[in-house]
Amino acid sequence: MLGLVSVLLTGGIGLLQLDTQWLAVKEAAIPGLIGLAVAISAYTRNPLVRVILFSPALMDVERIKQALDERGNLAIFEVRLKTTTWMLAGSFFFSAVMNYILATWIVTSPSGTTAFNEELGRLTLLSYPMIALPSMLIMAAALYYLVRTIHTLAGLKLTDALKH
Template sequence: MQMQVDQKVKKKENPLWSLVFNIVIPVLILLKLSDDEYLGDLYAMLIALAFPIGYSIYDFKVRKEVSIIAVLGIINVALTGGVKLLNLPPEYIAIKEAMVPFVIAVLIFFSTFTKYPLVNKFIYNDMIMDINKIESKLEETNHQVAFKKLLKNTSFIVAGSFLVSMILNYVIAKAIVVSPANTKDFNDEIAYLQSISFVAIALPSMAFMVVGLWYLTKGITRLTGYEFQEILVGYDEEMEKKKAEEENNLND
């Protein structure tokens, strides 16, 4: 049991390091080192983009897990560098920013009609919920069909979150990135875009995710009869631990 817990913990991505390597360091490089007396706008951009790419590669080596989101993130970063290197119009940044969440939304939508719905990666996974316990209870209560419908509806909500992100990405990037790609101002605008993306884009999208999670957990508790906390990973182990402690206290 302990080995399984350790493996799960090992597979978790560290959100702090993700924030540092994907946003903080690239933004600081673009803002502070894009002047000609330092790296210049081109090399500053390339070095800034190297950090999220390098972090994604490192994360894959550590967790041994290919993430579709991480792959699309690398493509997103590479496209930003392509706009810079090819000196494309800044409008391409807005298009690129919109395309990544659009692709994710499309993949989630069509995956609902396969055996491997991508919503499992975001919400219904063994990092959050006790999947074996839930599915055993669904089989016992003969609610598998109803659960499939629930999971499909949840997929549509999660896909909707990425469509919201697509719209926000495009509008905000279009408003912020207006300078030619071969200038320091372009780097500054990209840095500003990255620095506000969490508040202006991620939070509204996460709100949709929370709605999706609430809808799914509400449905699971209805179909299984479990309370919310009972479907979470580690609940049974925690209850067994408390019971053992209470028995030891009684024996003492």
């Protein structure tokens, strides 16, 4: 859904020949809003990290909670889940900042022109190594942190913690 909105906004910026600054704002806004939603969720009963990483679809949540409870580490685990949530939000905030910087650096031609379209293509090409890859590494670090936390606090190996 967000991808479709993003494409429509980019097309609208080009068709309406808006200032390229709006493209940079749009590029930063979507991951920024996702990051904000993830960060806000850290203060709710169900942080988004529970939906994305610590999910019953991926992990044997009941077994992990039981092992944490037996060791008296449930409260510590909740604090670490909040840290993981902030790491996940950080990956989206990184993406937002880098999207803005990259868009303002690369897309300088007036919108609606052939040069503008070529620069959009260059932006897309460079966004993978400069934004997507580092963001994925940050998310992988968050997952590693969560798995290491489960191992340390619950005493379970990854194969024991995963849903079978």
